[in-house]
Amino acid sequence: MSEHIVSAFDRELEGVQAQVMKMGGLVEKALLDAAEALELRDEALAEKVRAGDRAIDGLEEIIQTECARIIAQRAPAASDLRTVLTVMRLASALERAGDYAKNLAKRSLVLMQAAPVGTASGTIRRMARLVVQQLSDALDAYIARDAVKAREVRLRDEEIDQMYGGLFRQLLTHMLEDPRTITASMHLHFIAKNIERVGDHATSIAEQVIYLVEGEMPSDDRPKHDAVTARS
Amino acid sequence: MSEHIVSAFDRELEGVQAQVMKMGGLVEKALLDAAEALELRDEALAEKVRAGDRAIDGLEEIIQTECARIIAQRAPAASDLRTVLTVMRLASALERAGDYAKNLAKRSLVLMQAAPVGTASGTIRRMARLVVQQLSDALDAYIARDAVKAREVRLRDEEIDQMYGGLFRQLLTHMLEDPRTITASMHLHFIAKNIERVGDHATSIAEQVIYLVEGEMPSDDRPKHDAVTARS
Numbered sequence: 001m002s003e004h005i006v007s008a009f010d011r012e013l014e015g016v017q018a019q020v021m022k023m024g025g026l027v028e029k030a031l032l033d034a035a036e037a038l039e040l041r042d043e044a045l046a047e048k049v050r051a052g053d054r055a056i057d058g059l060e061e062i063i064q065t066e067c068a069r070i071i072a073q074r075a076p077a078a079s080d081l082r083t084v085l086t087v088m089r090l091a092s093a094l095e096r097a098g099d100y101a102k103n104l105a106k107r108s109l110v111l112m113q114a115a116p117v118g119t120a121s122g123t124i125r126r127m128a129r130l131v132v133q134q135l136s137d138a139l140d141a142y143i144a145r146d147a148v149k150a151r152e153v154r155l156r157d158e159e160i161d162q163m164y165g166g167l168f169r170q171l172l173t174h175m176l177e178d179p180r181t182i183t184a185s186m187h188l189h190f191i192a193k194n195i196e197r198v199g200d201h202a203t204s205i206a207e208q209v210i211y212l213v214e215g216e217m218p219s220d221d222r223p224k225h226d227a228v229t230a231r232s
Numbered sequence: 233m234s235e236h237i238v239s240a241f242d243r244e245l246e247g248v249q250a251q252v253m254k255m256g257g258l259v260e261k262a263l264l265d266a267a268e269a270l271e272l273r274d275e276a277l278a279e280k281v282r283a284g285d286r287a288i289d290g291l292e293e294i295i296q297t298e299c300a301r302i303i304a305q306r307a308p309a310a311s312d313l314r315t316v317l318t319v320m321r322l323a324s325a326l327e328r329a330g331d332y333a334k335n336l337a338k339r340s341l342v343l344m345q346a347a348p349v350g351t352a353s354g355t356i357r358r359m360a361r362l363v364v365q366q367l368s369d370a371l372d373a374y375i376a377r378d379a380v381k382a383r384e385v386r387l388r389d390e391e392i393d394q395m396y397g398g399l400f401r402q403l404l405t406h407m408l409e410d411p412r413t414i415t416a417s418m419h420l421h422f423i424a425k426n427i428e429r430v431g432d433h434a435t436s437i438a439e440q441v442i443y444l445v446e447g448e449m450p451s452d453d454r455p456k457h458d459a460v461t462a463r464s
Contacts, residue, residue: 068317071303085300092324176411182404189418190425
């Protein structure tokens with residue numbers, strides 16, 4: 001803060017933004033832990049992620065209620081209102097990302113009962129690391145109102161889509177060669193798809209940042225991330 | 233309205249609720265059309281659903297902005313604030329359900345290039361009809377603040393989960409018997425999973441209604457809808 005006069009609205013907004021960052025930290029940890037549990041077949045870690053989703057959901061509830069209170073009490077002007085609505089959207093995107101981490105943990109528990117499918121779980125862990133980086137960069141871009149960084153996040157989503165495509169082809173090969181891997185492969189495919197969706201949420205956060213800074217949504221200058229082709 | 237004095241807040245809430253019902257209607261139509269396009273291999277209908285998602289997204293944007301304006305302008309008391317936050321959650325749930333319909337339409341366009349996999353697309357259309365009924369009942373329960381009806385929706389979600397489980401086994405059999413069906417089966421599996429997720433959103437709307445009417449979330453007296461077992 002370079003200004004000496006900070007309004008009550010600014011202070012409250014900072015408070016709720018700090019909660020969003022905390023929520024982001026929990027979600028990133030959950031995704032990394034879930035992917036590690038999958039690769040290392042660590043049941044205790046998977047259970048920890050599964051149980052930890054409650055804390056993430058609780059934080060979302062707190063953020064939404066606090067945002068509503070700020071709107072009601074401070075009646076912010078148009079651009080400030082837009083910021084609070086963005087915070088609400090960020091919290092909602094993070095809550096969904098947390099759900100995907102929980103789901104990944106649950107499926108990893110099921111997959112521990114089956115034989116590994118090639119090196120798929122290693123690829124998934126690398127995908128998870130990339131997605132966590134994207135989420136983290138998108139949230140940093142929000143705090144810094146940095147549209148350049150947000151644009152980078154948006155363009156990098158393509159990498160995750162490509163990793164997903166590669167994994168899908170890898171799974172298909174396993175299934176064709178050994179039908180006994182079909183059930184496990186389908187779980188792995190769902191996991192990969194869900195990680196790709198977390199990437200889409202990171203992109204959507206980045207787009208909100210661009211909207212906040214520049215007043216309009218970025219034009220479609222990158223490959224569509226929701227395209228459905230024969231590979232997905 | 234049995235009262236003669238209707239506050240500005242009540243009037244505005246009614247207005248925004250009407251928008252939510254309109255949005256619900258569009259989402260229900262999109263889901264039914266997408267499932268019909270899949271079964272009848274109707275490319276034009278699938279394209280229509282795909283293009284129609286913009287209108288649903290636009291309506292969500294309008295509802296969220298209007299809710300924020302109502303909160304800012306009317307500074308509603310706790311219970312009224314809870315209602316407006318519920319409306320925002322309903323709009324967000326419907327927006328996601330709309331996304332699933334668009335995704336179904338896109339995948340149906342891909343599936344039109346492949347041979348049909350048994351009777352799967354017929355099963356999916358029946359699932360879609362059931363889910364649309366659930367969505368419609370959940371929204372009716374909201375408007376009527378009818379916790380009994382909301383509870384029925386919540387319990388009926390089990391049926392959709394069972395249909396999904398049955399379809400998954402059916403697809404698995406096809407894949408094992410004829411590996412050439414694997415790619416198409418995976419698309420059909422994603423479609424079924426997404427319809428099941430729309431069902432989860434209907435359940436979540438029903439739970440919001442129960443919370444709104446009774447002040448607390450229903451206890452977990454039904455099988456968990458997010459359980460991951462070997463079948464999913």
